[in-house]
Amino acid sequence: MSRLYSTEITRNTGLTQEASILSCNYSNAVNTFKGNSVLISDRIENQEFKHFLQLKDKWKSETLYYSSSSQIFNNSAYREIIALGSKTIPWIIRELKKTNDHWFYALKKISGENPINPDHYGIITKMKEDWIEWAQKNNY
Template identity: 35%
Template sequence: MLVASTLCHSCSSEIRVTYNFFGCKCPSLALANGIVPALARQGVEAKQSWRSDKMSSTQVVESIHERFHELRDGWKSKTRHLSNTAQISLVFSYQKIIGMGPAVVPLILSELEKEPDHWFWALEAITDENSVAESDAGDIEASARVWVQWGRDKGLLAK
């Protein structure tokens, strides 16, 4: 992963850009693609941060799974005793899950298949959808079934 600082051309605010390279950790890849030389021409400072292992596409998927499960476990351990849904959803690990974006939606839906839980806030935030009918509002088990079916209809879960 290459992290670089540059400036927005519209407002001149400093922004940080992250480039992820999969399959090889050699700096020469960046050089061959011209990214580091391009940034160097702009006079920005580039900081290199490489993973210690190779990252094939399979390993990227596994990495997302691992990250999700780690965050999930942390979230559940901190929130089982809570009743306020906002308090449950504002826990940092849950917010990080939301930050993982659409890639985690199938993982969340798999969780709902196994055990109804307060994943609805995350699902709605990521997908901008909510098919739960008013008649099922507050019914955690029914809401979970609705979302699981939504996932199957979208091809995100096996039917």
């Protein structure tokens, strides 16, 4: 049966077959509306973006003093951002345009690509330019 929302009244009694069908159809209608609603999908994206920002701030504060790639890239908040997947790419690119934060490993893992020119390894501004150029070519 589809998930019931809090707007529905639930009863501690068994449902008849007819009532079960009605309940299922109602929940499916709500899900369909939710999927097509720009307002609701925007709201969900805003919540996800806020979550990304919280993870970003956590990563930065926990890795402020590190030079080691393993400490920077294996940070739990950074890993959570990677796990959020490709929807974070435009958000990361936006961050990259504003700062020189080390998003390169995350972008590589999420996109499966590495557009960095080998001559640019370690030159943070150049690595950043390589990824911003990649993002433009890929319509991010």
